[in-house]
Amino acid sequence: MADSTGTRLEPIIIPTIEEMTIENFIDTFYKILEWKKFNGWKAYHDNPSKQELLEQAKFYGDDYANGAHGWASNIWSRSKNNTAVVEDNSQLDDQHKLLMRSALEYVLSPNQLIKMDGCYGQNEKVRMHARVYTDAHYPDLPMRWRELVYEADPNGKPDCTLLMLPGLWTPATMPGSGGKHPMFIIRFPEHWFTLGSVSSYQGEWKKSCLTHWIYYCYLKGGTGQHAGTRQFEIQDTGGNWKKIGGVIWGLTGSGKSAHGMYIFDKTNSKFFEDRGLPVLDIVRNQSIKNDDIVGIFEGGAFGSEKGAWTKTEDVKPDQWAIYTAGVSPRAMHENTGKGADGNPNFLDTILQYRGKPNQNARTVMYLDDMKPYFDGSIDIDFPPNLLVFISPGYTCDYAWLKIMDPYFAAATLAAGRTVGHPAQSTEGVGEPKYVPLYSPFIVGKSATNADHTHRFLDILRKYMDAGDCQTLLINTTGRIGTELVEEGGELKPKFRITSEGKKKPVGGTGPSIEETELFLMQAARDAVTWEPHPVWGERVLYPTDVPGFSAERLAELNPFNSRTEEQMRSFLHAQISQTKALFDSRIKGLDEKIYSAMDF
Template structure:
């Protein structure tokens, strides 16, 4: 029997190792068991009932919970690859977690599978969650596939959402909250009760797993439909849509044309999408594994940002309004039902811009239970919102250029990422940098580039597009000097105004509506878009000159060249390319020259 003394189970801080943390955890479990203390609640059947004690029940029967932080703690996360990288601060946090587990009541253990069960990407996952947060454990269990409690897990996550006197990240004025150990297959989460920490912890390990089994793990939604092309042929569209939170990935990844929103298209564009589209399917909302022959989703549910969603986005609306939906930071309306309006709740004085819902894909009405694509990827869309040089939509012909867009991961910050960076131009490699570990972003980009090039060489290219969804064409800006390392450069900075709710918004410009972008997706898939070479990049990138149903004047408004001289456009692009390379050198180093320099002119 293990003696009931802390010295027998808790290592000294200087003795802590990555594997030693796990061994100490097991020692705590054995000690409690030997003393007649229950250490674990093993996949408890009453987990939902436990969670209800902390929740809000809406009038429609759905439940919701609050989190103390309303976005992921990316800046408080560190990836540790080996014991040699462990610093004193890391060891302090690891010890504090062990000390808390020793004192705390039985941890909730939940087993689940991420990745289609039985497929090459199946990953057995086990969550140990502080018992004061049963809602986190329950909601995660509803996102993933049923687990295998009797088998050893591939990955473990220890979720202790308390402040534990956390140390600062070495060399930074930022609390250390999350530690990931990719080569030892576990993650530690503290401080935050935001559901996304647990979800993305497992998905970060799954992205690495997808790479290890020959694919590339991508921050992208998966959607399919069959379209009747202009030539009369029918094509099954297997579409992935990349993007960071707040850029429209869920909006377009789970978009469905139906009889209600078809009226919008009849009225605005004079077409009925349902005359061309059939067999629509939602496959996955967030993270996918892409292989040469298939795309495979990670989860059977969705954890989707829902504020601002309307009935026109029928699939998301239907699932979010289901009595089975499990909400987070989602307000209620005057009738006591869930509201997606973003008018009641606020965070740091700003109206809510990150309401979230765990819902079942089956409740969208367009999910058949299979998260695997019906065939290989044939359409790739990168959501790259910007303020200065971006068209609403372009088609990318050159595989190296497409790989550069992916490597850049250029986007605009959203409060769901962090309230401090909302509205700012950002470079987040592969739209996936916070979730990439174990192998470099460069390795993922090169593997995807080889897929693109192979398909192009055999005459079956993947159609690649870049969309400016939540950006502007074009915002007002001013040139400012900034330092990039030892170099001083001039870059454009958008001019912002602030709403009465404190939301930072760019001044000037226009943006495509959701329906305009979906019209482009439809017509591009049909072969009903005419293009011309980009004025600077030429045949590498094609610019639409006619989109069936979209008025020519509106298309003209969605082109930056309507507002910029060619010389100013070149100046803006050169600044963008310089910025992108500065960030690539840090986030995605060692790219082949044909990718790194693909945008040069």
């Protein structure tokens, strides 16, 4: 092959479908970059500045009146059903190879990339260098991603690498889907490499890196968990100050960020003061730690990101931390509406996605913009003592429970029970879902779902042995007493479609964000009176007295007052059956005591 001057260019050999392996795919990718540089082609832009990227990205984004910028992605949720995990060459299918070869062809063509480096983890124990190469047609993505992570040496050796090509589409489909589901993403956990295509959704970048970080944390002796963290001091019922490290687990849209980043201040204190809890007097040294993925270790909970990419749908000023950082001129928005005043509108009803109102507005925000409620550290540097699982439900869930049995707690984590939300997927909205460990981001031969569950159990037992550690189960976006309808011989929650096109349960009641925060504070200060669960007994307790709540309100939040005991047992049996089906299919090798912890 020769150019117009007759000078010969040595060709790059891209492996055929038959020859393709994980190793020669990665090797060929780097060879293409070197070939381009050697022959005078621009292979990539190496860690361009935020200003350089912003100037390019402004061309297709929009500005808000407060000076912030925003963009729209081509897909408005993660593409879970379009993501494959391949641990070794024996698992490679021709469809995987088609996407891999297409990616190499795309990189070889005159498509410049952007190379960006960053570190996850502030603590050296969990600090992981990530390098991302991406399609230069989408400069907003590397710009926003870098604001979430710590600095890394661009000449250093990365611990994981991503090749993200939103401009690439191929006819590759997910193996086993009968050609119905296109393939966008392949994770190679044992090679610490991820290949992405099609989607320009920021979440694919973030979660692809964090998937590797979760594995990294396990290999470092902890367990990476899909949870947020906060820290504060509270005065207990005896007048003593307690230091609280809180970890809040939950799937997207369940309230994890709402409670993990909740701050008490003068904008919301009246609700609590009116109910006898002077929060501004008895809560001090509040600090947001981390919003999304944390490493749980014996000595503490270590954060992953220096910023937050947070769902801002329906966020109001009384959610001080998220709102304040979200309306900062520095915030960078995704799929976020604009109000009549030209500012970001978190209550927007104009934007739509796939025929329904948008329910996944997102914002990259700075924890520094949450000062004075961010102290510069994203770590809880002592064993956390308030562990909160969010499992919304509509049939047999209390508003709040306390888990006394560590095996029951491990089973709750392993089950990852929730209800579907548009931010998770466009499918199954409002329906019960079971996602192992509340996390679709666990990969790696050496860190299976069962491995992470067992590691968590070991750490939890040490937390509990050390003293004052509470494990709570809360029902946030679910309802108590939802009306039932018979379908196929079974009683199921009844739903309606609102005038805005949202799916909502009919009847019943659920705790507000403020009510749940009031409960959490009373639990943290040991002010709650508990009784054994009517079915599970001493393994799980329910609240019979929570200062600030009337007996009537607590009765409304007790499902035994809206269901018969026969119905409750039937619904609980169904939950346990679904939980064990998940254990059998997705968490093989689980300790028998965890497997049977919920039996009655």
